[in-house]
Amino acid sequence: MSTTTTFIIESMAILGGLGLAVGLMLIFASRKFKVETNPLVEEIISILPGANCGACGFAGCADFADRVVNENAPITGCPVGGFEVAKGIGGILGQEVSESEKQYPFIRCHGGLNCVDRFEYVGFEDCKAVMMLSDGEKGCSYGCMGRGTCVRACPFDALTIGEDRLPHVNKNLCTSCGLCISSCPNDVLVFAKESENVHVRCVSHDKGKTVKEVCTVGCIGCKICEKNCPEQAITVTNFLAVIDQDKCTGCGICVEKCPQNTIEIR
């Protein structure tokens, strides 16, 4: 046999032997270190939305599925999947679920272009940054800054900043995960149920005169709505009207009477 042939055979043997040894080692390791996974967890992961948004309070969808199976986390814990997913998980685990009403973020400020600017802001386009500069450029320090921190927080593109420089919710895309609500530095956003249709679109606790100077649609605390409400559902505290949604019947009298058009019916 020539030296070249020996050489080729030797190198093939070494590489082949190496591959074989490594392969056998891996087969052995995969048997020995096999991790038992609960098939229920895999099944639940497959019906979860898979956005890993963390709205359930756990680190992603896989973690949520694990907690539901092993640590009795609530099966309705996924606000994104809502009733459909809760029903699916209930089916896998043999539990009944009752439907809860869907909630959407509601923007408690009507200011936008109706609110005067105190100065022109140039810098990071972010509400938190704007607010650091003497409580923002707006005359009102309570309201929406309109720089879209909530829009960027939304993993589902359900929010947009409109022409009026206020965020708008696309209810078809919104999954009620609440990330926008926790991102808002001014607490302008809150959850509102679908059936609650009369809302005060203002959060300013300033006195009526101060509000009137800076905003044409802010609540001035005049108490006209409080006096006219047939259900006594509205109370004005600290120059701001608050509607008790349990008492409100949605008659719309306050909407007509409000001199500032702050109260809105949808």
Place this chain on the structure above:
Amino acid sequence: MVEKALFAIFLEGVFIKNFLIIQFLGLCSFVGVTKDVKSAAGMSGAVIFVMAMAATASYLLYTYILVPTGMTFLDLISFIVVIAALVQLVEFVVRKNIPSLYRSLGIYLPLITTNCAVLGVVLLNVQSEYNFMQSVVFGIAAGVGYTIVMLMMASIRERSSFVSIPSSIRGLPQAFLIATMLSLAFVNYFWVIPI
């Protein structure tokens, strides 16, 4: 050949022969995983680990199998096989025994099985004729250098996402510009520390 001190090798691996911005190895992760600091840190941890392991394993393979049989020309292909298998093995073990570490490193481990930076470490070890300790130290140093640059890049990119810059250079072009300036800063180590 004068034997180099371990500390000199460490400094060389971290700064002078920095894998990302002096040698330009492992650039896919440099651009791909530096969008936020958290994932850059996870990736870097995995890289330090794999580089140290790969340096150890490939030294043993080279010295005790390839050199005695005279098959040193097979170094590249056998290193690839061994490193890939080793990473897979480590993944099994970590998954079984340390689930929390698996959750934080797990998704990055398979990404770097055949990363060119890892292969670069072991090939440089062979070329520089390092002994066992020197190889391992160089492996760790390369990982530490990778970590420093990854964290710097990720921090800069995270902050610069707020800056108003022309849309034509937003994203990847901007990342390349940042990389250029980082690289310029590191190149100066050639002149500052003569080893």
